[in-house]
Amino acid sequence: MKIENNKVALIEYVLSDAEGNQIDASNGQPLAYLHGHHNLIPGLEKELEGKSVSDKFTVTIPAEDAYGPKMDHLVQANVPKEMFQGVENLEVGMRFQAQSDEGMHSVVITQVSDEHVTVDGNHELAGMDLTFAVEIMGIRDATAEEIEHGHAHGAGGHHHH
Missing domain, CATH: 2.40.10.330 (Thrombin, subunit H)
Structure with missing residues (x-):
């Protein structure tokens, strides 16, 4: 199974800034997200498209594909x-x-x-290029309710606004 629209993927990630300082990490609590519903920053969702379980990658996402420029x-x-x-x-x-x-x-x-x-009032990561080191831990079909609500439920499914 590959990551595509209306699949829920579980990802482990480490987020770093351009200098390599860690900003955030899943730390063994994988993040569940519903693909194709803008639950993640656009640049990261684009990179995850088509990936399979146990794939690992590191990507640097420019600010405009992350949290946008500082306004x-x-x-x-x-x-x-x-x-x-x-x-x-x-x-x-x-x-x-x-x-x-x-x-x-x-x-x-x-x-x-x-x-x-x-x-x-800018997002604290606005204007920053972000590096994500990601490992795909699991992929499943989303439930009808998840698709309707536009986000993953259950373990790892929490809101990032």
Whole structure:
């Protein structure tokens, strides 16, 4: 069986940045994903197409096929500190859930001054070329319910937004 649309594949992966620093890894808990439903970044899904169980590969995916370029309009400078009620010490690197026109999204503080902070709403991996070392652990047909919902259920099936 090969990975194709409406198959669920179980993959072990190690994700590294361009310098080879590990960002994320499945660590023996393979990720289950439903192929063809945009559950993974486009560049990785494209590489997985047609692969079989026990195939291993390493691929570097440019930012535009991963989480996209950094978008300047998602960076907001001079946000008043009063916006962050109940937080004693605002520090660079803190993440918050922010409400926007598009719903909830995650922002990170990139600068702190006396009265203001700068927040960046880009995905933390935006603008980065990503290297994935992948091993295919299993492939199965998706259930009708999985196809309807657009993601894998059961072991390893969790949301990555």
